[in-house]
Every structure is written in C-alpha cells, then in structure tokens.
Amino acid sequence: MTQVDFLTWQISIQQRIESALDACLPPTTCHPTRLHQAMRYVTLEGGKRVRPLLCHAAGEIFSAPLVALDQMSCAVEIIHVYSLVHDDLPAMDNDVLRRGKPTCHVKYDEATALLVGDALQSLAFHVAAQPLASVPAETQVAMLGLLANAAGSRGMAGGQAIDLESTGKSLEIVELEFMHLQKTGQLIQAATLLGAHVGGANAQQVQNLVRFANRIGLLFQVVDDILDAEASTEVLGKTAGKDAASNKPTYLTLLGAKQAHALAAQLCEEAHNALLPFGDAAVRLHQLTDYIVARKS
Ligand code: GRG
Numbered sequence: 001m002t003q004v005d006f007l008t009w010q011i012s013i014q015q016r017i018e019s020a021l022d023a024c025l026p027p028t029t030c031h032p033t034r035l036h037q038a039m040r041y042v043t044l045e046g047g048k049r050v051r052p053l054l055c056h057a058a059g060e061i062f063s064a065p066l067v068a069l070d071q072m073s074c075a076v077e078i079i080h081v082y083s084l085v086h087d088d089l090p091a092m093d094n095d096v097l098r099r100g101k102p103t104c105h106v107k108y109d110e111a112t113a114l115l116v117g118d119a120l121q122s123l124a125f126h127v128a129a130q131p132l133a134s135v136p137a138e139t140q141v142a143m144l145g146l147l148a149n150a151a152g153s154r155g156m157a158g159g160q161a162i163d164l165e166s167t168g169k170s171l172e173i174v175e176l177e178f179m180h181l182q183k184t185g186q187l188i189q190a191a192t193l194l195g196a197h198v199g200g201a202n203a204q205q206v207q208n209l210v211r212f213a214n215r216i217g218l219l220f221q222v223v224d225d226i227l228d229a230e231a232s233t234e235v236l237g238k239t240a241g242k243d244a245a246s247n248k249p250t251y252l253t254l255l256g257a258k259q260a261h262a263l264a265a266q267l268c269e270e271a272h273n274a275l276l277p278f279g280d281a282a283v284r285l286h287q288l289t290d291y292i293v294a295r296k297s
Helices: 006-024 033-043 050-061 066-087 110-128 137-151 156-166 173-198 203-230 251-255 257-274 276-294
Strands: none
Touching (some): 006 050, 033 066, 033 110, 050 066, 050 173, 050 203, 050 276, 066 110, 066 137, 066 156, 137 156, 137 173, 156 173, 173 203, 173 251, 257 276
C-alpha cells in the first residue's frame, strides 16, 4: 500500500485531533461561559500534538480504528494541556507565554487557570471512558488506570514535584533522568501504549513499545533542554532561556551542549532499535522519532 509522506500524515492527524478536541469541549455558550471559553482558549489551535501523533502512530502498527485513536489521543492531550496551564502558574513556573499566546492566568486570572486545569483533567477521563466498540471493556478499564497512573504522583505530577524541589540544586544524571521519566516520559508512554491497546497489542508488543517510549520520553526532554538554551522565544512560542534563569538542573547544565547533543543522537538510535520487531508497520513511529530530534519548537 502506498503511504502519504510524513508531513501530510502529520497534518491530517493534527486536523483530526483539532476537530475531535473541539467536539469534546463544552461550547462557549454553555454556563459557566468564562470557564468554558478559557478551556477552549488553552486547548484549541496550538501545540504540536506530539502525544496524539504518538498514539495514532502506535495504533497504526495494529491497524487500530482511527476514531478510537482520536478518542484516546484527545484524553492524553487534554491531560497535557491541563499540566501546561498549571505549570505556567506563578506558584510553579510563573510564565506569561505558552503556544505563542498569553498563558491562561494572564489572559484570564489565576483562579480560572486552576479551575481550567481541574476541569480539563476530569474531562480527559470522561473522554477516555466513552465506550469503545472495538476494545473489550476490561481492556478499556485497564487503559483508564494506565492514564491515571501516568498523570498522578508516580507519574507527571510526581515528576513536577521533584522538578520544583530540585530548582537551585545540582542533581546526579540518574536523578535528572528519573525526574524526566516521571514528568514528561510517563504521559508520552501512556499516549503510545493507549494507541497500542486500542489496536489490541499483545503483552510482548506492549513491552517493546514501553522500551521505545522510555527512550522517546528522555529524548523529548533532552531536545527540550537544548531548545530552551539555543532557540528563540519567538520560535518556541514560550519563554526561552527559562531553565538557566530559574537555576534548574538540565541536561545542558549537567553534560554541556556537546554531550547533550550526543545523548540525543544515542537516544534516537535506541528508540529506532526498539521498534525493529515491528518492521515496516512502525514507519510512523520511526518518522516521529526523527521529528522529535529535528523539531525547532
Ligand atoms: C503541573 C502536574 C503538573 C505537571 C506539569 C508538562 C509539565 C508538567 C511541565 C511543562 C514544563 C516542561 C518544559 C516540561 C517538559 C517538556 C514538555 C512537557 C514540554 C511541553 O510539551 P510540548 O513541547 O508542548 O509537547 P506543546 O505546546 O507543543 O503541546
């Protein structure tokens, strides 16, 4: 079967996700209108949609139904958006720019930003819990558990807690790795595995994808650290140089730029190798791996 090129595929998934997210979110006319406006403001028209792309790419290995992949992709993306809104709050990263727009608490106010995050997290589980015709109910319950763990204190929220505690401190490389595997890696892994479960992946296939996602999670973060130091605010759509300004330990501060680039190249190779058991079926995951390394924002 001839396949469209990566860019065409990427844009088509991004468009599917934009309309699926639009359909998930309450309309702005629905009371309380300001909260719903703010939820739509932070979720729609922005972001690279990396997690939905991973979910679709993993699901495509098993020819999973696209509508079911849209549903689980939206759930993960909505959790991700909630985390960005809370991360930007003055009590956390205190940032004014996200996805090229004023952050939620700047555009609205802090209380609204807190509620937007809370409401988005609930919405994500509501979306993920909608019946999926192609997935056995017990598998879907396990998928909900997987998503909850990835977002919780032993996943993203826990990683964020470690991040806040480590500001101004120097971490060992293994500690930095652990923090990122929790903060960024767990949700990236959940996106990949949810796609695979929608497609009915078996235990061995899931294990192979865990290995892949683990490398991709770290790779994503190493590249994020490099971009924070080397790219401009304009291109990033968020404040550049934030890590150094807030005295955060990063791959760059621990390893230096040259070794951070070398680590990215190594993680990229390991991610590709983890996909070898899937042969050509994993083409989109291979392409996404290269995209994550080459991304400019
Ligand atoms: C507040 C519970 C809680 C967690 C926050 C996501 C996060 C955890 C913090 C964001 C800060 C940060 C730089 C995290 C590391 C990498 C990351 C998740 C970057 C943002 O994700 P992208 O690049 O963003 O996929 P877009 O906007 O493209 O979706």
